[in-house]
C-alpha cells in the first residue's frame with residue numbers, strides 16, 4: 001500500500017475538508033469539497049481594487065493550484081458582480097457575510113474591506129470558524145483592537161496581518177544584519193518617509209482622508225512603517241510624542257466641488273482626475289455609486305477631510321531605543337531614508353527620489369574606534385514583483401507553503417498588527433492633546449523590551 005506523508009498543513013486541510021464534507025447536508029457542496037480537497041478553501045470579503053487584484057485575480061492566477069476561492073462578498077451588489085467577472089473564480093457571491101461563511105465554510109477568510117470595518121469581519125470570521133488573513137491596518141482604534149485580541153483568545157483562531165513591507169529582499173537583509181548583531185544593540189532609528197502630492201491625492205479622494213474611516217495616515221499608512229521598526233529592532237513601543245497638520249488638502253484648499261468628474265474648477269485644479277477614463281475604475285466604482293454612495297473621486301479639498309498631510313513623531317521603545325519618524329506627504333519627492341545607530345555601528349539605507357538603481361545600497365559604518373573595520377556598502381539586488389518584490393514572497397508563504405521556514409519572523413500576527421497601530425493611535429492622541437501618550441493602557445498589551453514570538 002502506498003504510504004503518503006503529510007505536512008502539518010496538508011493534514012489539517014485534508015482532515016478539515018473531510019469533516020466538513022461529513023457535516024454538510026448539501027451534496028453539491030460536499031462534491032465541491034471532495035473535488036478540490038487538497039486546496040485551501042478561501043473566501044474574500046471586500047472587492048475594491050485591492051481585493052479583486054492581489055487577493056482575487058492574481059491569487060487565482062499564481063496560487064490556483066493551492067487555493068480554491070469558495071465565496072466572494074461585498075456590501076455593494078454592483079461592485080460584487082463586476083468583481084466576480086474580473087476575478088473569474090466562478091464561485092458564489094454574497095452581499096450577506098454570515099450567509100457566505102455559513103454556506104461555504106471556508107478555512108481562511110481574506111479581509112480587504114475598508115479599514116474601519118476590518119474588526120467586524122475578523123471577529124465574526126473567527127467566530128464562524130475561519131483563520132483570518134487581514135490587510136493592514138488590522139483596525140483603526142484601540143477599542144476595536146482590544147475586541148480583536150479578545151476574539152482571537154475566545155475562538156482560538158489565527159489572524160495574520162499582511163505586512164508586505166517586511167518582505168522585500170533588501171529589507172530582509174537589513175533585518176538579518178541587525179539580528180546577527182552587525183551594529184550591536186540598536187539605540188536609535190531615523191525613519192523618514194515621503195509621499196508625493198499625487199500619491200497623497202489618491203488617499204484624500206477616498207475614505208483615507210476621514211479619520212473615522214481610515215484612522216488618519218498615522219494609522220492607515222504609518223502602520224507599515226511602525227511595524228517595520230518594531231520588527232527590525234525586535235522591540236515594542238512605550239511612549240509617543242507627535243505633531244501633525246493638514247496644510248494642502250481639505251479645508252486648506254482654495255476651492256471645492258462635489259467630485260472631480262463634474263467639478264467647476266477642473267481647469268484650475270492641479271489634482272483633477274477623470275476616473276471615467278479608466279475602464280476598470282469606472283466599472284468597479286463609478287457604475288456602482290448608486291448602490292451605496294461610495295464616491296472614489298471625491299474632492300481633495302472637501303471640508304470633512306480631517307487627516308494630516310505632515311507628520312512627525314518621537315517614539316520611545318521598551319528596549320531603550322528612540323525612533324525619530326516623519327511621514328511627509330506635502331512634498332514632490334517619493335522615497336525614504338532609514339538609519340539605525342547601534343552600540344557597534346550604523347546602518348543606512350535610502351530608496352526612491354533619485355534614479356532608482358537595480359540594487360539597494362545598505363551603508364555600514366562600524367564604530368571603528370572599537371573594531372578597526374572600514375565603512376562599506378552592501379549591495380542587495382532588487383527583485384521584481386509588487387511592493388519592491390515583497391508581495392510574491394509573502395504570498396508564497398501564505399498560500400503555497402504555510403510551513404515554509406520563517407527565520408526572520410516575517411509573518412505577522414495580531415500582536416504585531418496591534419502594536420503597529422497603537423503607535424499611530426498614540427500619535428493621533430498626542431497631536432490632539434500636545435502630550436506624550438503611553439502605549440500601555442490603550443489595550444491589555446504590555447509593551448515588551450523583546451517582541452514575543454508570533
Ligand SMILES: NC(=O)c1ccc[n+]([C@@H]2O[C@H](COP(=O)([O-])OP(=O)(O)OC[C@H]3O[C@@H](n4cnc5c(N)ncnc54)[C@H](O)[C@@H]3O)[C@@H](O)[C@H]2O)c1
Nearest residue numbers: 046047048049050051074075076112113114115117135136
Ligand atoms: N498592504 C498594502 O500595501 C495595501 C495596498 C492597498 C490597500 N490595502 C488595504 O486593503 C484594504 C482595501 O483597500 P481598497 O483600496 O481596495 O479599498 P476600497 O475602498 O476600494 O475597497 C473596500 C471594499 O470593501 C467593501 N466594504 C466596505 N464595508 C464592507 C462590509 N461591511 N462588508 C463587506 N464589504 C464591505 C466596499 O464596498 C469596497 O468594495 C484596505 O484595508 C487597505 O488599507 C493594503
